[in-house]
Amino acid sequence: MDFxxxxxxxxxxxxxxxxxxxxxxxxxxxxxxxxxxxFSKTIWKEIAELGWLGLTYDEKYGGTGSxxxxxxxxFEEIGKVLxxxxxxxSAILSGLIIxxxxxxxxxxxxxxxxxxxxxxFTIGLLNEQGRYDFDDPDLEAKETQDGGYIMNGTRILVPYxxxxxxxxxxxxxxxxxxxxxxxxxxGSKANGQKKVLLDTLTEEKxxxxxxxxxxxxxxxxxxxxxxxxxxxxxxxxxxxxxKCGEMLGGLQRVVDMTVAYMKERHQFxxxxxxxxxxxxxxxxxxxxxxxxxxxxxxAAFLLSEGIPCDKEIAMAKAWCSDSYKKCTWIxxxxxxxxxxxxxxxxxxxxxxxxESELAFGSSWFHRSxxxxxxxx
Amino acid sequence: MNFTFTKEQNEFRQEVRxxxxxxxxxxTFTADIAGLVGGPSHExxxxxxxxxxIGLTWPKQYGGQERTYVDKMILIExxxxxxxxxxxxxxxxxxxxxxxxxxxxxxxxxxxxxxxxKAEDGISFCLLFSEPNAGSDMAAVATKAVKDGDYxxxxxxxxxxxxxxxxxYGWMLAKTNFGSSVNRYQACSEFIIDMKSPGIxxxxxxxxxxEHSFNEVFFDDVKIHKKYLVGQENAGFQQIMAQMDxxxxxxxxxxxxxxxxxxxxSYVKAMNREGxxxxxxxxxRDQVAxxxxxxxxxxxxxxxxxxxxxxxxxxxxxxxxxxAYCTQYEQRLNDVATKILGPVSQIKExxxxxxxxxxxxxxxxxxxxxxxxGGSVEVLKNIVALRGLGLPRR
Numbered sequence: 001m002d003f004x005x006x007x008x009x010x011x012x013x014x015x016x017x018x019x020x021x022x023x024x025x026x027x028x029x030x031x032x033x034x035x036x037x038x039f040s041k042t043i044w045k046e047i048a049e050l051g052w053l054g055l056t057y058d059e060k061y062g063g064t065g066s067x068x069x070x071x072x073x074x075f076e077e078i079g080k081v082l083x084x085x086x087x088x089x090s091a092i093l094s095g096l097i098i099x100x101x102x103x104x105x106x107x108x109x110x111x112x113x114x115x116x117x118x119x120x121f122t123i124g125l126l127n128e129q130g131r132y133d134f135d136d137p138d139l140e141a142k143e144t145q146d147g148g149y150i151m152n153g154t155r156i157l158v159p160y161x162x163x164x165x166x167x168x169x170x171x172x173x174x175x176x177x178x179x180x181x182x183x184x185x186x187g188s189k190a191n192g193q194k195k196v197l198l199d200t201l202t203e204e205k206x207x208x209x210x211x212x213x214x215x216x217x218x219x220x221x222x223x224x225x226x227x228x229x230x231x232x233x234x235x236x237x238x239x240x241x242x243k244c245g246e247m248l249g250g251l252q253r254v255v256d257m258t259v260a261y262m263k264e265r266h267q268f269x270x271x272x273x274x275x276x277x278x279x280x281x282x283x284x285x286x287x288x289x290x291x292x293x294x295x296x297x298x299a300a301f302l303l304s305e306g307i308p309c310d311k312e313i314a315m316a317k318a319w320c321s322d323s324y325k326k327c328t329w330i331x332x333x334x335x336x337x338x339x340x341x342x343x344x345x346x347x348x349x350x351x352x353x354x355e356s357e358l359a360f361g362s363s364w365f366h367r368s369x370x371x372x373x374x375x376x
Numbered sequence: 377m378n379f380t381f382t383k384e385q386n387e388f389r390q391e392v393r394x395x396x397x398x399x400x401x402x403x404t405f406t407a408d409i410a411g412l413v414g415g416p417s418h419e420x421x422x423x424x425x426x427x428x429x430i431g432l433t434w435p436k437q438y439g440g441q442e443r444t445y446v447d448k449m450i451l452i453e454x455x456x457x458x459x460x461x462x463x464x465x466x467x468x469x470x471x472x473x474x475x476x477x478x479x480x481x482x483x484x485x486x487x488x489x490x491x492x493x494k495a496e497d498g499i500s501f502c503l504l505f506s507e508p509n510a511g512s513d514m515a516a517v518a519t520k521a522v523k524d525g526d527y528x529x530x531x532x533x534x535x536x537x538x539x540x541x542x543x544x545y546g547w548m549l550a551k552t553n554f555g556s557s558v559n560r561y562q563a564c565s566e567f568i569i570d571m572k573s574p575g576i577x578x579x580x581x582x583x584x585x586x587e588h589s590f591n592e593v594f595f596d597d598v599k600i601h602k603k604y605l606v607g608q609e610n611a612g613f614q615q616i617m618a619q620m621d622x623x624x625x626x627x628x629x630x631x632x633x634x635x636x637x638x639x640x641x642s643y644v645k646a647m648n649r650e651g652x653x654x655x656x657x658x659x660x661r662d663q664v665a666x667x668x669x670x671x672x673x674x675x676x677x678x679x680x681x682x683x684x685x686x687x688x689x690x691x692x693x694x695x696x697x698x699x700a701y702c703t704q705y706e707q708r709l710n711d712v713a714t715k716i717l718g719p720v721s722q723i724k725e726x727x728x729x730x731x732x733x734x735x736x737x738x739x740x741x742x743x744x745x746x747x748x749x750g751g752s753v754e755v756l757k758n759i760v761a762l763r764g765l766g767l768p769r770r
Contacts, residue, residue, distance in 0.1 A: 001378060001379065001380075001381065001446050001679055001682075001683055002377060002378040002683070003377065003680055003683055004377060005377050006377060009377070069377065259765050259767065262767060263766075263767060263768060270768075270770060271767075271768045273761075273767040273768055274767065274768045274769060274770040275770070276754075276758065278767075279757065279758060279761035279762070279767050280754065280757045280758075280761070282760075282761050282765055282767060283697070283700075283756075283757035283758075283760035283761045283764075283765070284757070286693075286697065286760055286761075286764055286765055287697050287700070287701055287760070290677065290680075290694075290697060291673045291676070291677060291701070294673070294676040294677065294680055295669075295672065295673055295676060297377065297379070298379045298676065301377055301378070301379045302379060307380070312672075315668070315669045315672055318665075318666075318669055319669055319673060364662060367662050367665035367666055367669070368661070368662070368665065370665040370668055370669060371661045371662070371664065371665040371668075374641065374645075374664070374665070374668060375645055376641065376644050376645050376648060376661050376664060376665070
């Protein structure tokens with residue numbers, strides 16, 4: 001047992017913290033999220049140059065081959081400022097899928113571009129009911145005589161679809177090549193795609209993408225036919241823990257800003273933080289923070305070391321989701337009216353806590369996984 | 377960063393498990409589920425002593441093993457898993473020893489520590505802190521220790537003294553500074569007192585579970601030699617605050633009812649196999665998964681606290697946080713289990729209808745004490761807020 005970070009990880013954490021603090025103040029985040037692009041091209045370029053997008057990828061693709069744990073730590077820092085960017089959908093979700101499923105040609109072609117930030121990928125995992133349906137997708141890819149496919153169906157809550165060079169989806173094949181779920185890559189130039197901007201809680205750019213007779217060639221298939229769910233199940237643990245890192249960072253900020261405000265805000269002639277009822281709320285928040293840190297660090301460490309940890313991952317996501325959200329509730333209660341204004345930063349975390357709670361299964365789903373591993 | 381145990385630690389855990397398995401197979405004890413730790417068995421404590429498992433973290437000079445608090449946490453976790461009967465030495469091992477090592481005189485260390493480590497006769501301890509008017513406000517103790525030459529004369533009353541009726545010694549906080557302008561946090565001192573001393577009267581208190589676990593203790597001109605004063609005169613409150621971290625940071629707060637949790641998990645597994653009460657089963661499955669997560673969170677908080685101690689830091693905030701969290705988990709465990717088992721949960725041991733041989737009823741009856749003993753959840757949250765987060769005092 002050693003709860004200290006390694007020196008290399010501390011270096012990365014500190015430099016990321018410095019960079020994000022300087023470049024992504026909340027005023028900036030609030031501004032760019034409302035712009036048409038929804039993220040900053042300048043920052044995108046800079047974080048690519050810093051090597052963040054390629055942190056865990058093989059050096060032959062331009063990555064740095066760092067341990068997965070470092071990527072998790074990086075997202076803890078990103079979560080503190082809630083940097084809006086396609087990092088997660090492109091370099092994490094899509095990149096990991098291509099790395100997992102792609103043949104060497106595909107990897108050689110796309111991974112360096114993703115890592116350099118030259119190409120942006122996104123992924124559509126949710127059907128119109130908002131369910132992860134990759135085991136039995138609503139999307140249909142109908143075989144054509146020339147060996148290609150015609151894609152029909154809808155994906156919703158697809159991040160940054162408006163600027164993505166390609167969207168990955170998991171679709172069912174209709175035809176002789178089998179019906180099992182398969183990963184497809186749909187280039188932004190392919191005809192028959194309609195993108196509808198969704199106005200969501202966080203306002204980070206998110207779209208419904210409707211595919212109407214989109215013609216795809218046979219090389220749009222990523223990996224083996226019928227293996228879509230297998231690939232996704234392989235990469236999802238990493239995606240979930242990265243998300244937990246982001247949530248932990250957000251949770252840290254909520255606790256920090258609330259405790260600081262309780263020291264400074266005076267009512268009844270005293271700092272609010274001198275009242276026991278307030279102190280107990282703060283102690284609860286501190287307990288959620290400390291426990292969330294321990295349980296997510298544990299899962300990230302085990303995953304990074306290649307030690308089997310299905311249960312620890314599910315425990316982390318379940319605990320993280322509940323703790324983060326509860327702390328945003330307490331944060332709002334203690335901040336009072338000021339926290340309910342757009343000017344204040346607290347709402348960014350309130351929104352993010354709900355968005356991330358619902359991503360990749362909320363706490364009941366992960367409790368069900370825990371029960372499964374327990375043999376219950 | 378490492379969330380795994382070393383090879384030596386895994387071997388140590390296995391050694392403890394093997395020992396306990398052999399003891400249970402030989403029938404030397406059965407799990408005493410309700411108490412903080414399994415009840416007192418001098419015989420069992422002697423076996424532990426022979427293994428070198430008492431005073432595990434203490435200096436070798438006094439018979440200890442100089443091992444880490446993480447190692448000690450492994451040991452206690454395994455003992456608690458089966459509720460081994462470690463009550464004879466537990467208080468001395470957890471609290472008295474570490475306090476003596478930090479504040480005790482050479483004589484006290486040389487006299488008490490080796491005897492505790494060997495689980496000798498007449499070396500069990502109880503704690504004499506709380507009084508009728510000094511509960512959460514420990515600095516309000518009124519029991520007096522008045523200096524008289526080489527002696528102190530003790531008068532007053534203590535309460536909630538667990539095991540006071542069987543302990544050989546008491547670890548006492550008493551008032552020694554009586555001036556009207558004296559700072560109340562600089563008015564008390566710590567003493568070791570022989571519980572057989574003339575003038576001590578012990579009266580049993582029956583708890584709401586119907587058991588005689590704690591007592592009232594009265595002192596009427598009890599005379600103790602000054603060599604039994606621990607540390608500095610009038611610094612008792614500060615010394616005790618440091619020692620309380622040892623009382624609070626332990627995994628026994630998470631595992632007081634551990635065998636009940638094991639039984640509950642097996643019960644819900646069987647519900648699945650039998651396929652009856654499907655709606656209840658799905659609810660129970662979700663609840664038990666939540667308990668499992670909470671249990672693991674508590675375990676991490678405890679090991680983290682041990683690691684902080686091993687790094688030479690005072691774990692006040694971490695220990696307070698761990699205890700507040702863990703005891704609330706145990707109360708939820710009891711409540712959830714009764715709801716899953718239903719009305720039979722009420723039936724105490726002795727008939728075939730008793731749930732988990734009556735353990736469930738017993739544990740539910742003990743549960744209100746968990747969040748009080750060793751500092752109430754509210755007092756602990758104050759510590760987290762003031763010392764951990766640096767919030768201002770009123």
